[in-house]
Amino acid sequence: MLDKVLIANRGEIAVRVQQTLHTMGIATVAVYADPDATAPHVAVADEAYPLHGHAAEETYLSIEKLVRVARDSGAQAVHPGYGFLSENPAFARACREAGLVFIGPTPENMEVMGDKLRSKEIARGAGVPVVPGSEVCDGVGPQARAFAEQVGYPLLVKAAAGGGGRGMRLVQTAQELPEALEAATREARAAFSDGRVFLERYIARPRHVEVQVLADAHGHVIHVLERECSVQRRHQKVLEESPSPALTSELRQRIGEAAVAVAREAGYLNAGTVEFLLDAEEGRFYFLEMNTRLQVEHPVTEAITGLDLVAWQVRIAAGEPLSLRQDDIAPLGHALEARIYAEDPYQGFLPSTGTLRHWRPPSGPGLRLDSGVAEGGEVSPYYDPMLAKLIAWAPDRATCRARMEEALRRFIVAGVVTNIPFLRRVVAHPAFRQGAYDTRFLEEHPELTRPPDDAEARRAAMALAAWSARRVGAAPSAATGEASSTDRTSPWRLAGPWRVL
Numbered sequence: 439m440l441d442k443v444l445i446a447n448r449g450e451i452a453v454r455v456q457q458t459l460h461t462m463g464i465a466t467v468a469v470y471a472d473p474d475a476t477a478p479h480v481a482v483a484d485e486a487y488p489l490h491g492h493a494a495e496e497t498y499l500s501i502e503k504l505v506r507v508a509r510d511s512g513a514q515a516v517h518p519g520y521g522f523l524s525e526n527p528a529f530a531r532a533c534r535e536a537g538l539v540f541i542g543p544t545p546e547n548m549e550v551m552g553d554k555l556r557s558k559e560i561a562r563g564a565g566v567p568v569v570p571g572s573e574v575c576d577g578v579g580p581q582a583r584a585f586a587e588q589v590g591y592p593l594l595v596k597a598a599a600g601g602g603g604r605g606m607r608l609v610q611t612a613q614e615l616p617e618a619l620e621a622a623t624r625e626a627r628a629a630f631s632d633g634r635v636f637l638e639r640y641i642a643r644p645r646h647v648e649v650q651v652l653a654d655a656h657g658h659v660i661h662v663l664e665r666e667c668s669v670q671r672r673h674q675k676v677l678e679e680s681p682s683p684a685l686t687s688e689l690r691q692r693i694g695e696a697a698v699a700v701a702r703e704a705g706y707l708n709a710g711t712v713e714f715l716l717d718a719e720e721g722r723f724y725f726l727e728m729n730t731r732l733q734v735e736h737p738v739t740e741a742i743t744g745l746d747l748v749a750w751q752v753r754i755a756a757g758e759p760l761s762l763r764q765d766d767i768a769p770l771g772h773a774l775e776a777r778i779y780a781e782d783p784y785q786g787f788l789p790s791t792g793t794l795r796h797w798r799p800p801s802g803p804g805l806r807l808d809s810g811v812a813e814g815g816e817v818s819p820y821y822d823p824m825l826a827k828l829i830a831w832a833p834d835r836a837t838c839r840a841r842m843e844e845a846l847r848r849f850i851v852a853g854v855v856t857n858i859p860f861l862r863r864v865v866a867h868p869a870f871r872q873g874a875y876d877t878r879f880l881e882e883h884p885e886l887t888r889p890p891d892d893a894e895a896r897r898a899a900m901a902l903a904a905w906s907a908r909r910v911g912a913a914p915s916a917a918t919g920e921a922s923s924t925d926r927t928s929p930w931r932l933a934g935p936w937r938v939l
């Protein structure tokens with residue numbers, strides 16, 4: 439078994455991975471860029487090493503520095519978290535060559551399944567339906583034209599190496615196609631150093647349903663149920679839940695078996711996620727892509743199964759056989775996750791930076807917070823603006839939703855602007871309450887990203903005023919109810935920029 443592991447990441451996921459390692463009796467090694475010297479992921483580690491620098495390229499993306507620290511610290515293994523180098527085969531290979539166990543899939547798995555075109559081949563080979571798409575398109579040749587004619591418009595241009603919602607373009611007409619192909623190629627080259635793009639049929643109102651899989655080194659593959667991630671903004675997930683409100687038990691079984699078949703066909707190792715687009719009305723699903731890493735939203739799966747997915751990643755990487763059988767996966771209740779970002783939902787989700795003057799997360803029955811920040815800490819512009827994830831669990835979906843709404847209401851942050859009020863409005867929306875939403879939900883409800891009316895704003899402002907005044911020992915100016923931290927007469931302007939609207 440392993441006794442010391444380096445975590446090649448930062449923020450909430452570095453904290454969360456360390457928590458499991460410590461409970462397994464494994465020592466942890468953290469790494470940090472200059473702005474993160476006092477961050478929680480450093481504070482909770484047994485050892486921490488500086489990466490020297492600010493930008494991700496010279497710190498959390500530096501394979502050379504990370505491998506050197508792993509060796510110097512005497513760690514036997516590396517956990518990559520998600521984002522950064524987690525899906526980079528060169529990193530997994532560098533670890534292997536340095537004699538370090540990489541806690542994740544093989545570099546070969548990443549190469550094949552991290553490529554949207556190659557992974558679709560694998561899915562087809564496994565007999566799983568895929569979203570209809572073309573081969574690589576080098577400009578608008580006969581191939582692109584033929585495909586476009588065959589499937590019709592609108593269609594999507596996608597980067598083979600794309601991820602994180604980037605490298606995707608919706609094309610409405612044939613006239614737009616040449617430019618879209620060119621622009622997507624350029625963007626893909628810049629973002630992923632790989633300019634290959636292809637066309638895909640645009641599914642009109644899909645739901646995003648993904649399946650968690652676990653595969654050991656002894657040929658045993660299981661799935662750990664699904665997650666519904668259809669609340670998206672710009673093709674990026676905002677809220678996730680499990681079970682999916684859209685699946686019948688028959689569909690659930692079929693989609694789970696399809697995910698296992700894909701993982702098996704790929705010779706996949708460790709934890710991964712097979713993503714599908716679901717046409718709920720037709721009861722049909724299509725393989726979309728595979729993510730060869732731990733997913734941001736893995737806690738909803740943990741909440742309904744009681745499993746620790748990071749612990750399973752570690753055991754699998756250490757060569758242990760998966761002792762879980764498919765029949766052991768018995769879900770209980772319902773879970774929801776909300777991603778808490780330092781960004782202003784009412785100003786185009788502009789990232790917000792500054793000092794976290796107040797950070798008061800809620801607690802209570804069925805709540806979990808995976809956080810990478812602490813009160814007094816700095817939110818810097820250098821990395822992803824996700825601060826934390828709030829997970830609610832309850833025996834049924836309605837109670838879970840209500841718990842999430844109340845928890846978001848009680849979540850107090852000052853110093854940076856967050857998307858919390860936006861999240862609260864999303865979970866309160868009638869379509870969300872009913873579980874009747876698809877990937878176009880946010881796009882079709884632009885009112886959710888407009889500042890709410892005065893009455894709601896005032897109530898929220900007064901709630902923070904009362905709370906904040908209690909904290910600094912001064913009475914709020916109840917008469918004004920002004921929600922502005924720049925008001926010079928305000929006793930709580932010390933809180934810095936904040937907004938509760």
Ligand code: ADP
Binds near residue numbers: 521674
């Ligand atoms: P998940 O599917 O786990 O919810 P996301 O797509 O939201 O993951 O991505 C998780 C993190 O990884 C985000 O910070 C995202 O920006 C980053 N990410 C995902 N794929 C890529 C990629 N191909 N290149 C760069 N960053 C990526």
Ligand code: ADP
Binds near residue numbers: 604639670715727
């Ligand atoms: P990424 O690698 O960025 O996660 P995905 O291929 O997983 O890219 O797609 C992200 C999201 O974009 C999906 O969850 C879905 O909402 C939307 N999307 C992707 N492909 C299609 C498609 N063919 N039709 C409709 N929506 C799509």
Ligand code: MG
Binds near residue numbers: 713727
């Ligand atoms: Mg995806």
